[in-house]
Amino acid sequence: MPALTFLGAAGTVTGSKFLLEGTGTRLMVDCGLYQGERRWRALNWEAPPVDPSSIDAVALTHAHLDHCGYLPALVRGGFAGPVHTTAGTAALAAVILRDSAHLQEEEAEGARRGGWSKHDPPLPLYTVADADAAVAALRPVAAAGAGRVVQVGDSESYGEGATLTFVPAGHILGSSSVLVELGGSSVLFSGDLGRPDHPVLLPRARPPAARTVVVEATYGDRAHPEVDPEHRVMAEAIRRTIRRGGSVVVPAFAVDRTEIVLLAIADLAESGAIPDVPVWVDSPMALAALEIYRDPAHAAEVRPEALARLQRLSGLRTAHSAEESMRLNNPGTPCIIVSASGMATGGRVVHHLRHLLPQARNTVLLTGYQAIGTRGRDLQEGARELKMAGRYVPVRAEVVTLDDFSVHADADELLTWIGELPQPPETVHVVHGEPAAAQALAHGIRDRFDCAVSVPRYGERVLLD
Template sequence: MENFVRVSFLGAAGVVTGSKFLIETSEKNILIDCGMFQGLKELRQLNWENLPIDVSAIDVVLLTHGHLDHVGYLPRLIKQGFRGKIISTAPTLAIAEIILKDSAKIHEEEAEKANKEKYSKHNPALPFYTIREAEKTIRLFNVEIEDNWVTLSEHISYRFQYNGHIIGATFIEIDINGKRFVFSGDIGRRNDYLLDDPKTPEWADFLFIESTYGNKLHPDEDIEAILTTIIKDTIYKKGNLIIPSFAVERLQTLMYILWSLYKKNIIPNIPIFIDSPMGNNVLDVFKRFPKWHKLSMQDYNAMCNHMNIIKSYRETWETIDDNRSKIVIAGSGMVTGGRVLTYLQQLIDEPSTTVLLVGYQAEGTRGRQLLDGVHEIRFFGKYYPVKASIKSIESLSAHADQQDLINWMSHIKNSPENVYLIHGEPTALDAFRVKIETVFHWNVNIPKLTQVEKIII
């Protein structure tokens, strides 16, 4: 075996989204994650470019978890010639299947709508990938259990370790010729409503760690008190509370909190509508994999029965036309697509409406624009005035903050030869670099997009 490993940073380098890291060795070529870029237009445009590598030479893809920015590029990878296995935990692959099918459907519908209404610069507008291409991708899925070393070749083995964040999420440890490469994936938080605390690595020769909140501490907010106040204010205004939500984990967490508040008689029995086809499918994943979360089946069933689960687009319009004060939780979390656009298109110009943002809002997304106080917002080629009240709860984030990240790293018994900061915006990356150097005195690198690192082992 050659005495070096080549690592290519094909995504989530200098930016948050688009996770893709290629490890090339003389025995096997491994891609860690295969996500889409999201947010700024110049990033989204990168999705349409072929990867600057020989895709057919990749032997295996290992997935840390099922979010779109970690799995959404898979169909394009196959289109470019990948024929190997896609491996992860069972819940991650279940989530990835839901997300790929859902996003393919959205891609097809948006292309069709753009062609019909002629608001795209492209003629014709094409879907990023189709449902058929998503299904072809899913056929390559292979389940591996968590906390089990798997031999990939003579000198290479790997394992998945529980990491919180979302159901099925892991960090990945890869041993190559006696050196350990650790890819953090997205690290969850301790004391989560639904998930156990993340496990931690004990050894890392080369650490690739996410930095989404590398420059921030989550505020010590009383989430339940904030939600209660907003809900009571919504009822007082006889308005609507619209919560754009990620379909995976955030939606289920919000359902649990709202159900708990009602059960404890803290909020009245205000109608709650869940309008996320993908989120409904994710609820089934919670049911299928009870060992991966803390919710009992009794509580799960009671929570679901308390909500109005919307099954069709017709019911979406019936909900909009319902004059009662209500809570609507709908995808997507960054207001980039999904059913929430229909609600906001109809209701964002009403002062009685409140929009509550409950997760990370990437640069270039409508969610970030709303967070930054934009006075008008564009849906489907038209601008709408923002008269709704815009609120946010930062501490519902499923990402570890700076202190959580430092705590996670502090369990590593050795000093890594190199630490690579990934999955962060420039200010977060630089602040986190300084923090790690100050606390641990480790060598820290901030790789650039498409950078190739030759590591001697």
């Protein structure tokens, strides 16, 4: 009988990994890195709970690191099958995986030179060569549409095999919900669901029917505030900072969030709501992702007016080399620095925070969800010091959280998505949320729909009808 095992995003909001087994096929849906708390990050380094060489194929819902970032480690461990996903996800994942590997190699070398690692010698989780091997396994399906189908396996090698259907999820470019049909069972994985008013992407498609649904719960316990099209909180924070001679640091996810933040800053500058100051994009990965969003090959997923604005976005200054990036730590005049990563877990934004947080004239703008255990969450909760590169750095800069940049569906939008299924599901599993958020969404599903609901534990295995 087909079975589903929860190997990630169970009890936490990162590390998505779900194993499906049945009819001679072993399929993994998503293969993400754990981020945030140390107890979860430690799982990245443990031996995988299933032999990678025994997995026939992987399906990716989208390219964020907590959904695809473990792939190079899986490949190094012996996985040799295809990785099925959309064309947009394949393009972005190639950039993200190589950047992740480069940062890990760089961090390991920095720890070795600085002597602040507990390991001797400190090693990366995986290398750029491992990432290249994972990228070579990507098998993009056709461009986004009402649903693109992939057949996994054949009668000779995988028994009856499995069918994958990718349906646009409207979260980031290429993001999809994935329907898996296996041995008479059907399981719909929501992936990360976007909002109906995403400023860059077209709205998600309606979900297909499935007997079992696995739904994310990132914002399962809350409703997003109404979006302010004038971004007044952001504008006021930038104006305050510039008046006192400081710089604004915006930790932003390199994919999708950077595009949205840049368009908002451009709107504020064009309307005169903020002074004309240099706007720096300091993330090679964000710049590469911006080019993918601008690529006409993916125009079917992007709002036409947003694509036109992205293509003519001008006035940006870009820091490509490490030397250019380091000069921004002492910019001389007020500026805005948009840099990855979005939760300040790594990337160039960390060294900007290290140099700019101790100065009260500067400001940090947090533009999205901050997972427990990340520096972004610590700043959001009022931390007075942050530990970076083995040292504690005082936090004197202003910290502002912006609530109108999230591209995750909130609780009501998640319930609406389930309600759009052609027939009610028999079972819903709530994943990819902090415990309180997952339980809150589970209660909401029980109240509204006549189905069984669970919040799975890590490693839990359930049979599929």
